Amino acid sequence: xxxxxxLPDVLEKESGHLTEDxxxxxxxxxxxxxxxxxxxxxxxxxxxxxxGTDILPLMQSFGINHRAEYA
Numbered sequence: 001x002x003x004x005x006x007l008p009d010v011l012e013k014e015s016g017h018l019t020e021d022x023x024x025x026x027x028x029x030x031x032x033x034x035x036x037x038x039x040x041x042x043x044x045x046x047x048x049x050x051x052g053t054d055i056l057p058l059m060q061s062f063g064i065n066h067r068a069e070y071a
Contacts, residue, residue, distance in 0.1 A: 048058045
């Protein structure tokens with residue numbers, strides 16, 4: 001997959017003004033980020049279970065904020 005835009009261009013575009021190709025690529029990249037986050041959380045839960053601790057203290061020990069900063 002070829003990247004057809006760079007981040008500053010996309011950030012400057014107003015909602016609804018992406019080309020069809022840009023919109024499709026943005027959806028694909030968003031899905032990749034969401035899958036990566038889910039995999040990271042799965043590993044964090046597994047590590048917390050192995051260490052016999054809760055997930056939040058484990059995340060804090062790694063400096064991971066449990067609240068979505070982008071929401």
